[in-house]
Amino acid sequence: MTKGRAGEPLHVVTVCGVGMGSSLILRMTAEKAFAELGVPARVEATDVSSAKSLRPDVILGQGMHTSEFAGAAPVVLAVSNFVDAEALKRELEGPLREQGWLE
Amino acid sequence: MSPHLHVRVGVDVPGWQEAIRAACTPLVAAGVVEPRYVDACIDMVRRHGPYVVLAPGIALPHARPEDGVVGVGVSVAVLSFPVEFGHPENDPVDVVIAFGSPDSEQHIDLLAALAGGLAEGLADRLRAASDATEATKLVQEVIEGV
Numbered sequence: 661m662t663k664g665r666a667g668e669p670l671h672v673v674t675v676c677g678v679g680m681g682s683s684l685i686l687r688m689t690a691e692k693a694f695a696e697l698g699v700p701a702r703v704e705a706t707d708v709s710s711a712k713s714l715r716p717d718v719i720l721g722q723g724m725h726t727s728e729f730a731g732a733a734p735v736v737l738a739v740s741n742f743v744d745a746e747a748l749k750r751e752l753e754g755p756l757r758e759q760g761w762l763e
Numbered sequence: 764m765s766p767h768l769h770v771r772v773g774v775d776v777p778g779w780q781e782a783i784r785a786a787c788t789p790l791v792a793a794g795v796v797e798p799r800y801v802d803a804c805i806d807m808v809r810r811h812g813p814y815v816v817l818a819p820g821i822a823l824p825h826a827r828p829e830d831g832v833v834g835v836g837v838s839v840a841v842l843s844f845p846v847e848f849g850h851p852e853n854d855p856v857d858v859v860i861a862f863g864s865p866d867s868e869q870h871i872d873l874l875a876a877l878a879g880g881l882a883e884g885l886a887d888r889l890r891a892a893s894d895a896t897e898a899t900k901l902v903q904e905v906i907e908g909v
Contacts, residue, residue: 665891668784669808676811676814676815677807677810677812677814677815678807678825679867680815680828680864680870681815681825681862682814682815682823685817685874685878685881686875687822688875688878688879690884693768708875721814722812722814722817724812724851725811725812726795740818740851740852741819741822741853742817742819743817743878743881744817745881745882
């Protein structure tokens with residue numbers, strides 16, 4: 661199954677404690693970053709406990725949360741600044757390339 | 764209905780719990796949230812960590828709709844002296860933005876507008892504001908039309 665730039669959208673989950681504040685802001689920032697990278701993505705905001713059952717392609721959140729997700733998704737990335745789309749874009753490039761989701 | 768907005772500058776607090784309390788109190792006074800919402804916001808950080816510090820110097824405390832939220836509201840407290848929330852990268856914090864929403868939908872446009880503003884330097888403009896009137900205008904410009 662082809663994903664990423666050439667195929668179906670990546671399933672990206674942004675996490676926080678409640679699932680309706682910080683993670684929502686990170687969702688908006690992530691949507692911008694993925695769009696600028698040209699990688700189709702469906703981004704969903706959720707709380708930490710729900711994220712575990714979703715089996716997404718990418719999990720984004722504060723380091724204190726993503727540490728709980730080691731191995732729960734092909735790409736698990738700790739993000740400290742939830743409003744900086746440029747920084748997120750730079751941090752995503754390497755891991756997305758490794759998965760073959762970005763040329 | 765436009766969201767309730769409250770902005771204060773020069774807020775003097777000794778620590779992160781008081782910072783959250785200071786940001787939430789105007790929402791209680793306005794009847795936007797019940798008093799128990801303030802404790803729920805503090806408890807959320809105790810249980811899940813200082814993840815609400817979502818960018819350098821900026822915290823966005825909030826809890827769940829069922830923690831006593833009546834309407835949509837946002838209250839900003841710009842602190843005189845930054846406080847530590849215990850975040851490894853984004854401490855210390857001097858802009859605290861508390862919000863409440865009665866469900867998981869009504870605040871989405873408001874947060875989108877705030878996120879856009881924060882990405883474009885709203886926190887620095889708030890830090891430089893000379894009084895609450897000026898700071899309120901800065902936030903109003905960002906959430907206009909929500």
